[in-house]
Each structure stands twice: as structure tokens, then as C-alpha cells.
Amino acid sequence: MASSILSDCSSCATSRLLPLRRALHPPPPRFRPSPAPAPSLTRPLSASPTPLPLLPRARRMAALSAAAAAASSADPATALADASAKIIDGKLVAKQIRDEVGVEIARMKEATGVVPGLAVILVGSRKDSQTYVRNKKKACEAVGIKSYEVNLPEDCSEYEVIKNIATFNEDPSVHGILVQLPLPRHMNDENILNAVSIEKDVDGFHPLNIGRLAMQGRDPFFVPCTPKGCMELLHRYGVEIKGKRAVVIGRSNIVGMPAALLLQKANATVSIVHSQTKNPEEITRQADIIIAAVGVANLVRGSWIKPGAAIIDVGINPVDDPSSPRGYRLVGDVCYEEASKVAGAITPVPGGVGPMTIAMLLSNTLESAKRIHNFK
Numbered sequence: 433m434a435s436s437i438l439s440d441c442s443s444c445a446t447s448r449l450l451p452l453r454r455a456l457h458p459p460p461p462r463f464r465p466s467p468a469p470a471p472s473l474t475r476p477l478s479a480s481p482t483p484l485p486l487l488p489r490a491r492r493m494a495a496l497s498a499a500a501a502a503a504s505s506a507d508p509a510t511a512l513a514d515a516s517a518k519i520i521d522g523k524l525v526a527k528q529i530r531d532e533v534g535v536e537i538a539r540m541k542e543a544t545g546v547v548p549g550l551a552v553i554l555v556g557s558r559k560d561s562q563t564y565v566r567n568k569k570k571a572c573e574a575v576g577i578k579s580y581e582v583n584l585p586e587d588c589s590e591y592e593v594i595k596n597i598a599t600f601n602e603d604p605s606v607h608g609i610l611v612q613l614p615l616p617r618h619m620n621d622e623n624i625l626n627a628v629s630i631e632k633d634v635d636g637f638h639p640l641n642i643g644r645l646a647m648q649g650r651d652p653f654f655v656p657c658t659p660k661g662c663m664e665l666l667h668r669y670g671v672e673i674k675g676k677r678a679v680v681i682g683r684s685n686i687v688g689m690p691a692a693l694l695l696q697k698a699n700a701t702v703s704i705v706h707s708q709t710k711n712p713e714e715i716t717r718q719a720d721i722i723i724a725a726v727g728v729a730n731l732v733r734g735s736w737i738k739p740g741a742a743i744i745d746v747g748i749n750p751v752d753d754p755s756s757p758r759g760y761r762l763v764g765d766v767c768y769e770e771a772s773k774v775a776g777a778i779t780p781v782p783g784g785v786g787p788m789t790i791a792m793l794l795s796n797t798l799e800s801a802k803r804i805h806n807f808k
């Protein structure tokens with residue numbers, strides 16, 4: 433049974449990882465009272481330099497109750513709600529955000545005739561990348577974003593990719609450009625990401641966007657989707673950040689590093705744990721907020737967690753599971769079974785950060801179209 437496998441964090445860790453990716457106890461406390469007992473739609477996407485305008489309250493509430501009703505019937509995250517930690521339901525919040533984005537797109541289209549456009553460039557034929565791209569396309573269609581897709585062969589040249597980026601940079605119907613990562617080994621990521629116009633860099637991976645994120649008093653055009661989604665979950669669940677200790681595990685350009693910068697911008701005191709860190713467990717145990725973005729299944733055990741801490745688990749790790757229809761299932765970087773007994777709040781995998789990444793991509797694409805067309 434899946435749940436009995438789920439409870440064994442030590443055995444389902446690295447030894448049974450599938451090669452889908454590149455490489456790859458304290459007493460249970462109660463979460464401190466939060467100002468927002470349920471995901472709240474009362475505040476804008478604060479991590480964004482130009483926040484997504486909120487819907488009128490009545491429409492927001494209607495969207496929220498529809499999403500809650502849909503989620504409560506079938507969502508596995510909801511079924512796990514009897515664990516002591518509060519479940520941070522990324523699937524539910526992502527649905528709310530997609531609804532908000534959809535309403536805004538309809539308003540923009542009616543007023544200006546413009547619909548936002550997102551171009552996705554996929555190089556090669558990795559199954560996981562193809563799935564992500566397909567899911568992004570579906571999500572775009574559902575909210576009214578026009579999607580453009582280019583598929584290039586694994587052995588194409590860097591020049592070929594850059595040429596396609598240049599075409600989309602010039603195309604006025606395209607407001608966002610995303611180059612699916614990872615790229616084939618023979619390509620230089622930096623050259624390719626540098627070619628995306630920063631005004632259309634909805635992934636937020638251009639060095640100028642990251643640089644602006646790192647600097648005091650500057651704002652990037654776009655905040656990278658996954659870290660932005662993590663912050664949005666903390667905000668919408670009323671997790672206090674200012675003055676708190678945060679630990680980010682992982683320092684990649686696309687997740688760990690920008691997540692640490694965003695937490696620091698929100699006035700947390702931030703430490704970064706990476707593969708060379710000594711005593712990661714001891715450092716992590718000091719954190720009120722943990723963002724884990726490592727790519728090692730179940731690395732963070734219950735003993736790493738300060739009672740009551742809020743945990744955002746970014747990791748998406750396939751582990752062998754013959755009982756699942758796909759032959760594998762996804763687990764996070766945090767041992768959910770153990771962590772949910774110690775933490776105050778935690779995101780599940782799946783159903784946590786993953787859906788938020790896609791929702792933030794849609795939100796960034798809308799934001800871009802609004803900025804380019806000066807639509808408020």
C-alpha cells in the first residue's frame with residue numbers, strides 16, 4: 433500500500449531513485465495561531481514588483497469557495513489533514529491564482545483586444561520535460577493565454593535555439609518566453625538565457641533579472657516562478673517572515689538562491705545550506721522557515737526540524753513504486769511522514785510547490801502583457 437511505503441523515509445530515499453532527473457523527535461507541537469486560518473485572498477502577490485491586481489472581494493470569495501469545494505472532495509492533501517502540521521495546499525492556492533489570472537485576462541482582452549502570449553522552447557525529447565511543457569500549455573489554454581511551442585532536436589546547435597528566441601523577442605504577440613531546462617549538455621545555458629529579452633523573461637532566469645533581485649532598492653522585471661510560488665504560499669497561509677530565521681537548502685540559480693534572496697527581502701535572517709555545509713541538520717533545526725530545494729528524496733528528517741517550523745518542500749523526486757500506475761511516485765526533499773509530526777505547517781509533494789510554479793508562470797505572463805501594453 434502506498435501509505436506504508438510513504439512512512440519509510442530511509443528506504444525510499446536515494447537507493448530507489450529513478451534516473452528521471454539529471455543525476456539524480458520532538459513531541460508534536462501545534463502550529464502557532466496564524467492570522468489566516470485558510471488560504472487568504474486578501475493580499476496581492478507581494479513578491480512581485482508589479483503585483484497582480486486582486487479581483488473584487490465578492491468575486492475572489494466565489495473563486496475561493498469553488499476551489500475549496502473542488503479540492504475537498506478528492507484532494508489527497510486534504511485527506512492527510514489529520515497530521516499535526518497544517519497542510520499548505522499548493523494545489524488549492526494555485527487554482528485560486530489561476531482563476532484570478534483568468535478573470536484578469538478576460539478583462540484585458542475585452543478592454544484592449546490583446547491576449548497574453550507565452551512561447552515555450554523545448555530542446556530534445558526528455559519525457560519529464562515534455563510532460564512539463566504539455567502541462568504548461570494546458571494551463572495556458574485554461575486561462576486564455578495563447579501558447580506557442582517550438583520543439584528542437586537534441587543535437588541542434590546553440591545558434592538554432594538563439595535564433596528562435598530572437599524571433600520570439602521580436603514577435604509582439606509573445607509576452608513571455610521560456611526555454612525549458614535542462615538543456616542538452618553541449619549547450620551553454622548562460623548564452624541561451626542571456627538571449628531572452630528581459631522584458632519577456634517570465635522565468636526570471638536572465639542574469640539582469642536575478643541581479644536586480646539581489647540588489648537593494650531594485651526590482652526585477654520578473655521573479656522566478658518557483659521561489660515566487662514558495663513566498664506566495666507562506667504569505668497566503670499567514671506565516672510570519674519578518675525577523676524570523678529561515679534556512680534554504682540548495683543554492684541553484686533557479687530555486688535555492690532566488691528563494692534565499694526573496695526571504696531576505698522579506699526581512700528574514702537567512703542561511704543557505706548546500707552540499708559542502710557542515711552540520712546541515714543543526715543549522716536547519718534553528719529555522720522557523722525551511723525551503724528545501726535539493727533533489728535528494730527525504731533528505732530532511734524529523735530530527736532536522738524545529739517544532740512548529742513552516743516547511744516548503746520544493747523537491748520533486750521520482751522513487752520506484754510498483755503499486756503506482758506509472759511505476760514510480762514523486763516524493764519531496766523532506767521526509768513528510770516525520771516532518772508533519774514536528775512542523776507547524778508543511779507543503780505536500782505532489783500538490784505543494786509544483787502547481788504554484790505553473791500558476792506563477794501564468795501570472796508572470798499576464799503581468800508582462802499588461803506592462804507591455806500599459807494596461808492597468
Ligand SMILES: NC(=O)C1=CN([C@@H]2O[C@H](COP(=O)(O)OP(=O)(O)OC[C@H]3O[C@@H](n4cnc5c(N)ncnc54)[C@H](OP(=O)(O)O)[C@@H]3O)[C@@H](O)[C@H]2O)C=CC1
Nearest residue numbers: 658682683684687706707725726727746747748785786789
Ligand atoms: N516544484 C517545482 O516547481 C520545482 C521543483 N524542482 C525540484 O527541486 C529540486 C532542486 O532543484 P534544482 O535547484 O534545480 O537542483 P540543482 O541540482 O540545480 O541544485 C541542488 C542544490 O542542492 C544542493 N545539494 C545537493 N545535495 C545536497 C545535500 N546532500 N545537502 C545539502 N545540499 C545539497 C546543491 O549544492 P551545491 O550547490 O553545493 O552543489 C545545489 O545547490 C529538484 O528535486 C527539482 O526536481 C525544481 C524546479 C521547480
Ligand SMILES: Nc1nc(=O)c2c([nH]1)NC[C@@H]1CN(c3ccc(C(=O)N[C@@H](CCC(=O)O)C(=O)O)cc3)C=[N+]21
Nearest residue numbers: 610611612613614635748782783784785786787789790
Ligand atoms: N525553464 C524552466 N522553467 C521551469 O520552471 C522549470 C524548468 N525549466 N525545468 C523543470 C523544472 C521543474 N518544474 C516543475 C513544474 C511543475 C511541477 C508540478 O506541477 N508538479 C506536480 C506533479 C506533477 C506530476 O505528477 O508529474 C506537483 O508537484 O504536484 C513540477 C516541476 C519547472 N521547472
